[in-house]
Amino acid sequence: MTPRQNTIGYLFAAPWLVGLLGFTLFPIVVSLLLSFCQWSGINLEFYRPGRKVAPDEEGKYIRWVGTANYRRALGGLADGAKEDFRPPRRSASGAGAARADVPPDKNVWTALKNTAYYSFLAVPLGLCVALATAMLLNQQLRGIGLFRTVFYMPHILGGVATIMMWMWVFNPTYGLFNAMLRAAARAPQQLGLLGASWQPPDWLYGQTWSKPALVIMSLWGTGAAMLIFLAALQNVPEQLYEAARVDGAGRWRQFRHVTLPQITPALFFNLVMGIIGSFQVFDTAYIMTGGEGGVNKSLLFYVLYIYQKAFHDFEFGYASALAWVLFAVILAFTLLLVRSSRWWVYYEGERR
Amino acid sequence: MRLWRVLRAALALCAAAGAAWWLLADTVRKYAPAAGDQPLRVSFWGIYEEFEMWGHMLDDFRRKNVGLEVRAEYMPGGRYEQKVKQLLVADEAADVILYQDEPFWMLVDHGKFEDLTGWIERNWGPGASSREALHRRFFATAVDSFGRWEGRGAGRRWHQYGLPIWGGPNLLYCNRKCFARAGVIVGPTPDGSGLWKSPDGKRWIVDDDNWTIDQWVEVLRRLTIPGRPGQPPEQFGYNLGWWLYWLPFHYTLGAGYLDERREHTVFCTPEVLRSLKLQQDLVYRYHVCPAASELTMGQSVGFLGGRLAILNSGPWEMPFCNAAELDYDLLHIPRRSPGGFRATRITWDAVAMYRGSKKKDLAWRLMDHLVTPESQRTVTRVQRDLPSLRSEAGTFVTANPKVHTIKFVEAAEQYAVMQPITIHWEAMARVFARAVQNVLLEDPARRLTPEEAVGMVYDDNDTDAMKLMTVLPPLDANEAAKYREIYLRSGKTR
Numbered sequence: 001m002t003p004r005q006n007t008i009g010y011l012f013a014a015p016w017l018v019g020l021l022g023f024t025l026f027p028i029v030v031s032l033l034l035s036f037c038q039w040s041g042i043n044l045e046f047y048r049p050g051r052k053v054a055p056d057e058e059g060k061y062i063r064w065v066g067t068a069n070y071r072r073a074l075g076g077l078a079d080g081a082k083e084d085f086r087p088p089r090r091s092a093s094g095a096g097a098a099r100a101d102v103p104p105d106k107n108v109w110t111a112l113k114n115t116a117y118y119s120f121l122a123v124p125l126g127l128c129v130a131l132a133t134a135m136l137l138n139q140q141l142r143g144i145g146l147f148r149t150v151f152y153m154p155h156i157l158g159g160v161a162t163i164m165m166w167m168w169v170f171n172p173t174y175g176l177f178n179a180m181l182r183a184a185a186r187a188p189q190q191l192g193l194l195g196a197s198w199q200p201p202d203w204l205y206g207q208t209w210s211k212p213a214l215v216i217m218s219l220w221g222t223g224a225a226m227l228i229f230l231a232a233l234q235n236v237p238e239q240l241y242e243a244a245r246v247d248g249a250g251r252w253r254q255f256r257h258v259t260l261p262q263i264t265p266a267l268f269f270n271l272v273m274g275i276i277g278s279f280q281v282f283d284t285a286y287i288m289t290g291g292e293g294g295v296n297k298s299l300l301f302y303v304l305y306i307y308q309k310a311f312h313d314f315e316f317g318y319a320s321a322l323a324w325v326l327f328a329v330i331l332a333f334t335l336l337l338v339r340s341s342r343w344w345v346y347y348e349g350e351r352r
Numbered sequence: 353m354r355l356w357r358v359l360r361a362a363l364a365l366c367a368a369a370g371a372a373w374w375l376l377a378d379t380v381r382k383y384a385p386a387a388g389d390q391p392l393r394v395s396f397w398g399i400y401e402e403f404e405m406w407g408h409m410l411d412d413f414r415r416k417n418v419g420l421e422v423r424a425e426y427m428p429g430g431r432y433e434q435k436v437k438q439l440l441v442a443d444e445a446a447d448v449i450l451y452q453d454e455p456f457w458m459l460v461d462h463g464k465f466e467d468l469t470g471w472i473e474r475n476w477g478p479g480a481s482s483r484e485a486l487h488r489r490f491f492a493t494a495v496d497s498f499g500r501w502e503g504r505g506a507g508r509r510w511h512q513y514g515l516p517i518w519g520g521p522n523l524l525y526c527n528r529k530c531f532a533r534a535g536v537i538v539g540p541t542p543d544g545s546g547l548w549k550s551p552d553g554k555r556w557i558v559d560d561d562n563w564t565i566d567q568w569v570e571v572l573r574r575l576t577i578p579g580r581p582g583q584p585p586e587q588f589g590y591n592l593g594w595w596l597y598w599l600p601f602h603y604t605l606g607a608g609y610l611d612e613r614r615e616h617t618v619f620c621t622p623e624v625l626r627s628l629k630l631q632q633d634l635v636y637r638y639h640v641c642p643a644a645s646e647l648t649m650g651q652s653v654g655f656l657g658g659r660l661a662i663l664n665s666g667p668w669e670m671p672f673c674n675a676a677e678l679d680y681d682l683l684h685i686p687r688r689s690p691g692g693f694r695a696t697r698i699t700w701d702a703v704a705m706y707r708g709s710k711k712k713d714l715a716w717r718l719m720d721h722l723v724t725p726e727s728q729r730t731v732t733r734v735q736r737d738l739p740s741l742r743s744e745a746g747t748f749v750t751a752n753p754k755v756h757t758i759k760f761v762e763a764a765e766q767y768a769v770m771q772p773i774t775i776h777w778e779a780m781a782r783v784f785a786r787a788v789q790n791v792l793l794e795d796p797a798r799r800l801t802p803e804e805a806v807g808m809v810y811d812d813n814d815t816d817a818m819k820l821m822t823v824l825p826p827l828d829a830n831e832a833a834k835y836r837e838i839y840l841r842s843g844k845t846r
Contacts, residue, residue, distance in 0.1 A: 040462065041437060041438075042441060042458075042459070042464065043441075043462055044441060060463070076815065083813075103815075103822075104815075105815050106814070106815045107815045107816070167648070168648070172645040172794065173584060173645045174645075174648070202794050205643075205645045205794050206793065206795045206798065292782075296786070296789075297846070311431075314437070314458075
C-alpha cells in the first residue's frame, strides 16, 4: 500500500477516528485523571498547592487527592464485606467503622453486592429461558416466523414504558402478579396448608423481594440472547443428531452431548455479554426507585450509585474512581470467563 | 487522466467542506460574534403555562427595550439544576438564571452568582438593599431565602444574591366532592371551635382557621370511606407523600430538623418522635392515608380522581385543578392546640445573575423587570405561584374568585417557615427521607418504631448517616446515642 493510499484510507476513517478520540478516548483519559482528583463539577479552577483554603472551601476547586478516592471505595468494599461475613458487635458507644484518613464508603459494598446478586441470578436464568425459548422456536411449525417475532418483540420494546408496565405487575395491592398469587393461595388456605394471614410479597415496596422482582423482569428481555441461540441451533449439523439416534441416544442425551457442545460459542458469547450488561444495570432501578435506590438501598445498583455520586452529590472525582473500579471488576470477570472457555467452549475446526 | 484526478480532488474537497459545514457551521455561527452581539440569555424551567408566562414577560421587556435581543432558554423536564450546573462548568450559563431555594446556596458558595446588593442600591435607591427594606417590598421568607448576613461588627450587612420572583406555602387542598360524600362541610362552626358535629352526627363542619391536629385526624377518619372487604379504602383522607411535605405538621408539632443556626440536627427530641408516630398511625392505625403501594398513580392524580380527599401542596397544584375543572378549595394547616401554634413550609424561586455574564447591566435590567408589578401580575394570572412582590398579593387573590387563594397569602405572611436549607441538603434529605420511609414500611416485621427510626439517622455504621453527622452533628449527642443504641438493639438494622 502506497503512502498516498494510506492517507486516503485515514481520510475516509477520519470521522470515526475523530469520534473515537474526541468522544471515547478523551473522556476515558479525563475520567482516569479525575479519579485521582476531588471535583464538585461546578468550578473548573485548579487548587494551587500552598494556598490556604478553609475546609468548607476545598470542594470548590479541582484538587489532586492521589489514591484517596480509590481508598475510600475499596476501604468501603473491604469494611462492608468484613461486616457481612463476620458481623462485628455493633455498639452505640464506639464508632461503627474504624476511622481511617479517608472514611470508607460502605455504600460501595452494598451497591456491588446488589449488582452481583442481580447479575448472578439474572444472567444464568436469562440464558436458560433464552435457550429454552430458542429450542421451542427451532421447531418446524406453521407460522413459526410469527412466534419468533412475538418472542423477540419485548427486546425491541424495552424502555420506560415496559418498566412502568412491570411496576404495575409487581404492585403488591393491585398488581397482576399478586392477584395471581392470591388466587393460587386460596385453595391451600382453605385446606389449612397456608395461614389465613398469608400475604404475597411486597416486591418493589420492600427490600427482600425487590431484587428478585427485577430478575423476573429481566427475563422478559431475553430476546437478543434467544436469537443468537436460535442461529446457533440452526447451525448444528443434522447428521450429528442422526448419528446420535443411531447410537440410541434419547432426546436428553442428544441435547446434552450434541446440542450443548455445538452451541457453546453462542453460550459463551451470551454469558459474557450478559455479565457485562447486568453489571451496568441502571435504567430499571432508576425509573422504579426514582433514582433513590429503593427501600433501604435494596436496589442501589453500582451504576446507579455512580450516577448518584456524580449528579446528586457532585463528587465527580469519586464517581470516576467508582467507574474504574467497576471496569476492573467487569474486566476480571470477563478474563475469568475467557480463560475458562478453553475447557468448555467448543469451536469446530479448532485444534485442541 | 489528469483531469480525472483534479475532478476527484475537487469532489473530495467539496465533500469535506460540506461535512465540515454540516458539523461546525452552527457552532461557528453561535460563537463567532463578539460578546456584544450575543443576545441576553435567560434560562428557566416549568410547565407549559410557565413557558407562556415567560413569553409574556419577555415580550413586555422587549417592548420596553427596543432593539435588545433576549433569548429564552426553556429547559423543560427534570434535572434543571444539573443542566444549569453543566452550563456553569462550561462557562456557558445564561446571564439570568431561574433557581430554586434548596440548591441555591451551593452555587453562591462556589462563586457562581453575583451579589446583587450593589445593583439594588444603585437602582432602587440608597438603603433599598437592607433586609428591612427588602422585607417591605417582598415577602420576608422570599428575601431571606436568597440573602444572608455577611461580615463582622460594623461591617456586617445584608447581602442579596437572588431576586425572588415567585413561590408559595404548602396548604391543604380539599376535594369538595369527597368532603360532601363524607358529610363534611368547610365553614364557620356554630360554637366557634375548629370542628362541630351535628347532634345526629350526620353533618360535620370544619373551621380550618381554628382546627387542631387532633381534629384534623378525626376529620381524616371521617373522610376515609372503606372499600370492599379485603380491599383498600375507596377514598382516603390524606396522603403523606414526600417527606418534606410533612414539614408543616412536623413544625406544628414542635419538632425540627436543624437548630436555628442550621449547624446541628435536632432529630432526636420527643416532638420528633410524636411527629413520626403520627405519620405511622395515619397509615397503619387509622388507615386514613394509603401505604406506598395503595396509591401508585401519584397523589395529584389521586386527588383529581377523587381517591384523596385532602392534598398537601403549594400554589403550583392549582393550574392542574383548574384545568380539570375540579370543585376544590384550600384549607389552612391545623394548629397544635386550640388557638395555638401552626406552621407550614414555604419555598421560593429567584432569578440570579451569572457572575461570568458579559452583560451584567442588561441582566440586571431584565431581573428588575421581572419584579415589577406588571410582570408580577402576569405571574398572578397563571395562578401557579404566589408573586414575591407583596403589593401584588391582592391581584393573586382576585384572579381566582372560586377558591380562597387568600389563604396562601395569609399563610405566607403569618405562619410559613423557611425550609431547613443548608449546602448539605442532599445528604440531609437522603437520611431523613430514609428514616420516614422505614417508619412507613409495609412489611410489619421490618417496619421501624419512631425511636428506632431516629436511631437510624444517627447510626454511624451507615455511610450516609455518618456523613450527615460529620457535616451536621446532633445538637444533643447523648440523646442521639440513646436512640442509636435502641436502633442497634432492635435487630432491624439495615
